[in-house]
Structure formats: structure tokens, C-alpha cells
Amino acid sequence: MKTLIGWLASSALLLSACDERAWSVAEKSSAGVGLQGSVISPLRFSNPYPQIPAQCYTETSRGAQNTCQYCHTNAAYKAGLGNNNPQAGAEPRIGNFQLEYAYAPYDNYAPLASVNHWENTLKPEVLSQVVTSLGLDPSTWDMQTYLRSDNWQAAFQQRSGDLRAWDAGVQAPFRLFPALDPQDLPAKADGFVRSMQAKHGFFQDEHGWLTGWRALNFMPYGIFTPLTGSVSGVYIRLPAKFMQDETGRFDLAVYKANLDLLEQAIQDRLTADSPQQYWGKAHDVKVERGLYPLGTEFAHPLHYVDVQADGSDPSISPFPGTRSRRVKEIRYMYKARPWQPSQFRPAEKAEGSGIYGNDEQGWVDNGAGWLLAGFIEDKQGALRPQTREEMMQCLACHSGITRTEFPTFTSGTGNTIDSTWALARKFSSSLGWQEMNYLSYQADKTALPSTVPGQARQADPINRNLGMGELRYFLETVVGASLYGEMPASIEAWLAHEIRQEQGYSADWPSLMNADATAFQQVQDLRQRLMRELTAKGKHLQDNGHIQGVFLYPPQQDALAAAARYRQVVVSQRYHFGKDVFAITPWAYRHFREPIEALTKVDGTPYQTGELITERAVELDDPASFTYRAGNTRTGIDESRPYPVGNYNPEYLPLLK
Structure with missing residues (x-):
């Protein structure tokens, strides 16, 4: 449908030069002293293009369904709002991914990017066969019990060091596991996570020790919603000086004011009268429109869906919004280096260069100022660090364009603000400073397994x-x-x-x-x-x-069936072939175009009606062209019929009123 690959500039030269060459984050910046990683080429992966999500290979019903705009837009870039990756035609060297399946290979010798490698999503029957070959029968799984068993706490207990520090400081697999104890959750009514243990907090008020973490409640779209089988909690933490007044005394009012000021900066709500510096001891930090200060942390538990979980019954789950007790993943981001999007241009995009990170510790450098870490279920359901091939899927969204002395893989979309989007979508005032609850979900205790399980209250x-x-x-x-x-x-x-x-x-x-x-x-x-x-x-x-x-x-029966399908990925550990598994292949992967606009495969063979689309045609006419071997098929979205007449919208901006 469009690709997350833009203009590729001489990155192929870096593949052999940087391959598996180790250097520390300390050598690249002053942050992360002691973290040691290495560089690996994406060509070593079974799917060399995991930064192109499975959704990007779907059809658009000749433009009647424009899912492309939710990633591929110009708006944040044009607004100068923490994004330098316009993907809807504002930058000719990137192209318009609402209009073209413009999958670009890393170079003329790399595998084609137009081939769909997301086998779990494209061919769910193959995944089922793999699970059967392991001697497992999903029909025997008690998924409700599975969803209500905790796997977060055991992983958290493997993290060492001071919980007030972003880095545990030891060479261990859970070094960058977020310093957020699930026993301290859920957050209090004001969104702040407090603990009864002094070692967990920076300072104390009448409700407990402030850990620095605060919950975000925001509006999702089409990615992590209960209907997709994955729901999020998101927590933000700023460095200690943002919690202190000018004398160095911890002050909750100062911290609230700084978080509110950051929200205004990310949501483009700053005015001429807004402070230019943060409050208190952070007065030396400039408020930058669309950017986070150094040291910002995000913790992102990704939960299974338990439709009976609305926060009213801790025996089911302590979390609201259908968030199960069990997590699929724990994700983490740390702002390690300054990143000024206006200083870099599309020609400096480093896709195809090596991915710098550490498989044993589960983290990667996104090339645009952030370290990303991830922990996912092993075969038994316990959390383990993710590999760089698995983490590269995160770079699909959480990245940007940059230039460094030692280029590191970058990717990203046109809709993020400083590589993130949760705070940008946060609800205003106190409604947004609370546990993520998916429109204030309330379960219906009388609902049948086959009916809608509850209602929104927003x-x-x-x-x-x-x-x-x-x-x-x-x-x-x-x-x-x-x-x-x-x-x-x-x-x-x-x-x-x-x-x-x-x-x-x-x-x-x-x-x-x-x-x-x-x-x-x-x-x-x-x-x-x-x-x-x-x-x-x-x-x-x-x-x-x-x-x-x-x-x-x-409905409950559908949520449990979706969880069982995902658990097939868990027991087979086939995350690199896709995490979204449907009962049958979605129709959007099948060919239903008129003969006059029929799709072809790479070799020119036409697809038949209803046939599974496993690859798309590429340009092969001019080897000297920078688009050689890139996709050349139109999506069917008509730029002459913008919304609301048609469906084309290159200026979608994911900000709320």
C-alpha cells in the first residue's frame, strides 16, 4: 500500500563496513554509559524488511478504504512538529505512499521489498500447521486462565539497580526493563504511580512515594484497540530535576506543571505567552515545540484483551479498559540524544544500514535520539528480551531521519511526533492523566459470550x-x-x-x-x-x-479466540513472521481488481480474481534510476477526489481538539 522506506542514500556501503562492529552508546553520546551493542545488517534477517508492517501490503478497495493516511501523511512535517518524514507527496524524494505501493529495496542487490514476508498474517494455516507439528492442540488451551495469570512481575524482579534510574547499570538481560513495578499499579486517580516502598520513589506525599511515572489515557486508532486483540497502558517519566523546585526540593506541583508544559509542546498548544523554559530546577531546559527533553522515559505494557476487565474486580485484572493481567510485551523508550528534525533531510535517511543494539538485552538505537527496548513472551509465556529482528518492527513507527558519524538504521512514519504518538493523542486535562481505559470502558456483567461485552462512557x-x-x-x-x-x-x-x-x-x-x-x-x-x-x-x-x-x-468468545491465535505465535516463537493472526486470510490480501487494472507479480504474471497477493510488481526498466526495483503499483486511492468527496487526505494530523 505504501512503504515505510523512503529515499535511500548510499546505505548499501555501510552493510559490510558496519556489520557486527561493536561500539558503546557512550561513544555515540554522553547517555547510556556502559551499554554495549553491535551492528547487524537487516539482510541477515528472515524478513529483511520488518519495518514495513503487514498492513502495508493490503489492498484499498480501489481507494474506498484509505488506511494509508494513518501513517503516511505530511501534516506533522508541514507543521514543523517533531517530524521530518513526510510520506504523502510533500517530499518528492520520499514519494506519496497513499498513492503508490512504492516499496524500495535497500540497493540493487538486496532482496525485493515488495514481497510479503508476514506469513502468520498472510497464511494463518501455515502457522497452525507449525503448532500442530510441535504436538500442541490450541483447542485444549484455557485462554481465560492464561490471560489472568501474571507474567510482568516475574520479569520485573529480574531487573537490578536503583528503580529511580533508567539504566539498571549491569550487563544483564533485563538491564533496560522499565523501572515500573506492576505491584505499584494501577496509578492513583491523578495518574501518578505511587508506591508504599521508599526505594521506589523520589519523594512522598500523603498517598505514598512518587515513583515519577504518570499514566496516559489517550485515543487510539486502528492499531491497539480491543477489537485488534492488543490493548496498551502507557506511562511517562521525566528526570528528577523536573520534579524539583529551584532549591532542589521535590515538589509535586512543579512536576505537574512541567508535565503539562510538555503536553502543550507535543500537542502544539504553546502560545506566545507560554514559558520558554521548564519550571523549577529544570529551568535550564528549553521548551521545544514537538520535542521531548533528554531523559524522557516511556513504559508501554501491551496487554491481551480480557473483556471482563474494567478495573472493578482486581481478581480479574487490576487494569481497566479490557487490559488483561497478562502482558504480551513490555516496551520501553528513553530519550538519549538531542534530535532536531529540521537539521536533516530525506537523502540522509539510513534505512539499509546496520541496526545497532543488543539481542541479549533487548534494545536498539532508533537513530533519532531514542533507545528502544522490548520484552516479549517466550514459549512458556515468560517475558524475554527481544532480538534486533523483532525490535526492528518497532522502528517502523518510532524513528525519524537523521545523520550520524556512524549511521544507524532509521525508519519512521509521517504521523509521529518525536518518534512517539501517545502523548500527542492524550485526552485533555485530568481525563488524560489516568490509566488507559479505552473510552472509559464498563463491562456488562450480564453479557453473553457472543454479544457486545460492555459500553464506552465517552x-x-x-x-x-x-x-x-x-x-x-x-x-x-x-x-x-x-x-x-x-x-x-x-x-x-x-x-x-x-x-x-x-x-x-x-x-x-x-x-x-x-x-x-x-x-x-x-x-x-x-x-x-x-x-x-x-x-x-x-x-x-x-x-x-x-x-x-x-x-x-x-464479544468474549471472539476475544478469547483471537488470544488463542496469538498464542500460536508465542509457542512457535514466530514473531518475525507477524503478530496479527486472523481466523482466515483477510480479504484485503486478495485480488479483486478489474482486468484493465489487474495486478501482476514481479515476473509479470497476472493475479487471478480472489488469488492471494504475495508480492507486487516493481520497476525493472532502467537500472540507473533510483526507483529501479522499487514498487510501481498504484493503490487505487484517487488524489483528485479528496475527503469528503473521496478518500484522499495527505494532511491527516493525529491531534485532538
Whole structure:
């Protein structure tokens, strides 16, 4: 659909020169003294392009479903807001990934990037066969018990050192495991994580010891939602001096003020009257629009979905918002070096160069100022450090363009702000300073396993630029529940009941017919039109204005089935072939184009109707061209029909009103 690979500048020369050459982060910057990594070429990986997500290989229904805009946009770049990677045509050397499947190889000798290596997502039956060959039977798994067993605490206990320090300071596998004790969670009502143990905190108030961590509650879109099977908690921490007044005394009011000021900087809310420096002892740190100060930390537990978990029953889960007790991953980011996006240009993008990091300790350098660490389930479900091949998937979003003396792999999208997006999407004031709860989810204790398990207690947040609800816009432009554009059966059934001519719609909601390309496209066009009729009526909302739960929360039986499919990836340890597993291959991976616009494979062989799209054609005409061996297929999104007439929007900005 588009690739996260932009302009590649002489990076192939670095592959052999830097391969497995070790240097320390201390040699690259003053941060991270003692961390030791090495460089490895992505060509060593079974999937040499893990920075191109599986979603990027899907079809767009000839533009009726524009999931591309949620990564590939110009808006943050044009606003000068912590991004130098425009991907919707603002920079010719990068291209427009809403319009083209422009997968670019690292060089003329590297494998093609147009081949879809995400086998778990593309061919779920192959994953099932692998699991069977291991002598395992997923039908015997008690997934509810599995989701309610804790694997975070045991991993946290393997972290050494002072919990007030970002780096444990010892050469050990869990060195960069975030210093956030799950026993101190959930956060208090103001979002601050407090502990009863003095060694966990910087200072104390009447509620306990302040650990420095504060929870973020934000609006997700199509990536980590309950319907996708993965839900997040996100916590931020600033260095100690941001918690201190000018005399060095710890002061909660000062810390709150600095966090609020940072929120304004990231969300582009600074005014002419805003302070130019942070408060208290951090008065020597400049407030930079769209950028985090050095030493900023993010901890990101990624949970399974437990639809009975709304925070009301700790025996199920201490977390709200369908967040299970068990985590799929623990992710971590640390701002280690200054990064000024305006100083670097697309020609300096270092994709194809080596990935600097440490497999034993589970971290990589994103090349744009941040260290990223990740810990994922082993075969038994205990957390282990991720490899660089696995961590490279994180660089797909959390990176940017830079130039260094020793180039390190960079990637990134056009929608992040300083390699992140959670704080940018945070709800305003106190609503955003609390545990992530997915629109204030409340479980329905009487719900059947096959029905919607609960409801949201929030309205659809308004996108600042669009002036309309984020969910409404997503439904109108994606006509699906995720960035794969697929529609779960629970939503299909609800729409078929709601959208009927007798209810005032122009037609009944149609099911997808995939035997004929013309009929398939006609149905997709009709579905988009009817979805826009539904949102215009406000029927994506309840009568009280809150979001309809069916668009956010899966029935319990569906959530458990999705968790079991993901557990197949866990027991086989095939993360490098994709983490998203569907019951059957999504229709968006199949060919339903008219003969006049039919897709071909690399060798020119045309796809047949309904055939699985495993690769896309590339340019082979001019070996001297910088686009040689890059993808040359159009997505079908029509730039002459911008939203709301059509679906094209190169200026989507993920900021809320």
C-alpha cells in the first residue's frame, strides 16, 4: 500500500563496513554509559524488511478504504512538529505512499521489498500447521486462565539497580526493563504511580512515594484497540530535576506543571505567552515545540484483551479498559540524544544500514535520539528480551531521519511526533492523566459470550483539524475496524441490523461478494456510502452521545479466540513472521481488481480474481534510476477526489481538539 522506506542514500556501503562492529552508546553520546551493542545488517534477517508492517501490503478497495493516511501523511512535517518524514507527496524524494505501493529495496542487490514476508498474517494455516507439528492442540488451551495469570512481575524482579534510574547499570538481560513495578499499579486517580516502598520513589506525599511515572489515557486508532486483540497502558517519566523546585526540593506541583508544559509542546498548544523554559530546577531546559527533553522515559505494557476487565474486580485484572493481567510485551523508550528534525533531510535517511543494539538485552538505537527496548513472551509465556529482528518492527513507527558519524538504521512514519504518538493523542486535562481505559470502558456483567461485552462512557473525541469525531472519520475512510480494513463478524451483524432501507438508509447493508471483481468493488463502494449515512445520522453513537461499544469491544468468545491465535505465535516463537493472526486470510490480501487494472507479480504474471497477493510488481526498466526495483503499483486511492468527496487526505494530523 505504501512503504515505510523512503529515499535511500548510499546505505548499501555501510552493510559490510558496519556489520557486527561493536561500539558503546557512550561513544555515540554522553547517555547510556556502559551499554554495549553491535551492528547487524537487516539482510541477515528472515524478513529483511520488518519495518514495513503487514498492513502495508493490503489492498484499498480501489481507494474506498484509505488506511494509508494513518501513517503516511505530511501534516506533522508541514507543521514543523517533531517530524521530518513526510510520506504523502510533500517530499518528492520520499514519494506519496497513499498513492503508490512504492516499496524500495535497500540497493540493487538486496532482496525485493515488495514481497510479503508476514506469513502468520498472510497464511494463518501455515502457522497452525507449525503448532500442530510441535504436538500442541490450541483447542485444549484455557485462554481465560492464561490471560489472568501474571507474567510482568516475574520479569520485573529480574531487573537490578536503583528503580529511580533508567539504566539498571549491569550487563544483564533485563538491564533496560522499565523501572515500573506492576505491584505499584494501577496509578492513583491523578495518574501518578505511587508506591508504599521508599526505594521506589523520589519523594512522598500523603498517598505514598512518587515513583515519577504518570499514566496516559489517550485515543487510539486502528492499531491497539480491543477489537485488534492488543490493548496498551502507557506511562511517562521525566528526570528528577523536573520534579524539583529551584532549591532542589521535590515538589509535586512543579512536576505537574512541567508535565503539562510538555503536553502543550507535543500537542502544539504553546502560545506566545507560554514559558520558554521548564519550571523549577529544570529551568535550564528549553521548551521545544514537538520535542521531548533528554531523559524522557516511556513504559508501554501491551496487554491481551480480557473483556471482563474494567478495573472493578482486581481478581480479574487490576487494569481497566479490557487490559488483561497478562502482558504480551513490555516496551520501553528513553530519550538519549538531542534530535532536531529540521537539521536533516530525506537523502540522509539510513534505512539499509546496520541496526545497532543488543539481542541479549533487548534494545536498539532508533537513530533519532531514542533507545528502544522490548520484552516479549517466550514459549512458556515468560517475558524475554527481544532480538534486533523483532525490535526492528518497532522502528517502523518510532524513528525519524537523521545523520550520524556512524549511521544507524532509521525508519519512521509521517504521523509521529518525536518518534512517539501517545502523548500527542492524550485526552485533555485530568481525563488524560489516568490509566488507559479505552473510552472509559464498563463491562456488562450480564453479557453473553457472543454479544457486545460492555459500553464506552465517552463521546467521540474531535480531531482538531477535521472538526469531527476521530472514530467517525475512521469509519468513514476505512470502513473497517483496524488498519487491515477488515470488519469483524460482530460489527457486520450489528450493521446488517441497523442499516436497512426501512430505517431510512439508501440500501440495506450488503455482505461482501468475492467471486466477481466488479461486484466486489460495487459492494465496497456501497458499504462506504452507507457507513457515511450511518455516521451522518450519529448512529455510531449511543443515545447519550457515547461511542457504540460494538465498534470498540469484541464479544468474549471472539476475544478469547483471537488470544488463542496469538498464542500460536508465542509457542512457535514466530514473531518475525507477524503478530496479527486472523481466523482466515483477510480479504484485503486478495485480488479483486478489474482486468484493465489487474495486478501482476514481479515476473509479470497476472493475479487471478480472489488469488492471494504475495508480492507486487516493481520497476525493472532502467537500472540507473533510483526507483529501479522499487514498487510501481498504484493503490487505487484517487488524489483528485479528496475527503469528503473521496478518500484522499495527505494532511491527516493525529491531534485532538
